[in-house]
Amino acid sequence: MRALLSILIFGFSFGLWAQNETHFEKANALYNKGQYAEAIEKYETILDNDQHSAEVYYNLANAHYKLNNIAPSIFYYEKALQLKPNDPDIKNNRAFAQKMTVDGFVETPQVGFSKIINNTINLLSFDNWAILAVASVILFVILYLSYYFSYNTNKKRLAFVLSLLSVIVALIAVSMAFQRYSLDKKDQPAIVFAQESKIKADPNTSSDEIIRVHEGTKVQVLEAFNDWKKVKVSNGSEGWIPSEDIKLLNSF
Structure with a gap:
């Protein structure tokens, strides 16, 4: 059957x-x-x-x-x-x-230590960081067994040093995997489909207007409330936009 x-x-x-x-x-x-x-x-x-x-x-x-x-x-x-x-x-x-879009927002660049950390995290996907962590643990076990059963002083010393390095790599990989997972979970990009949309200070039509965006502009969705989405524009501006005006990229 x-x-x-x-x-x-x-x-x-x-x-x-x-x-x-x-x-x-x-x-x-x-x-x-x-x-x-x-x-x-x-x-x-x-x-x-x-x-x-x-x-x-x-x-x-x-x-x-x-x-x-x-x-x-x-x-x-x-x-x-x-x-x-x-x-x-x-x-x-x-x-x-x-180049056809109306908005020409300049993305706020990352600088300093945060840029280095984010670039490091993005070197590998979550799955690849996890694979690296598992591989490092397996390598540690092999090296530790080699250290434990070896009778040659030089070989024991080399196996001990390499096993420590593999543990360090495993810990870093685990940390990077969690950081990458967190970044991926927070990453909610969307494209504005309305010809023109007003981003408001609060999720209601009567609140103050912060900025206007036009079709094709990419925004980052931060949170949702009823029929509104709180978004961040690449220039750093944040506010609320009607949900119907944007289309999420992560939905398949």
């Missing part, structure tokens, strides 16, 4: 994959013909089938860019970068799309 179920699941998954490949090829063909709106529909069909890839997001962003759809193009370039963060083509095209 389980074997039959596995075969059925595999067959369904393969069929869905083949269907998505067909949609992708048709979408690309439409894009190459300059039928960008039709191509967008095909790409979105793939996403509706819960198939997420950097290639689909990238091509979808390109189609929106051709139609001068500022917010969607930047949104999907950002989605593509989440899956391929170091892809030069995605970064380059995103930069072109960002």
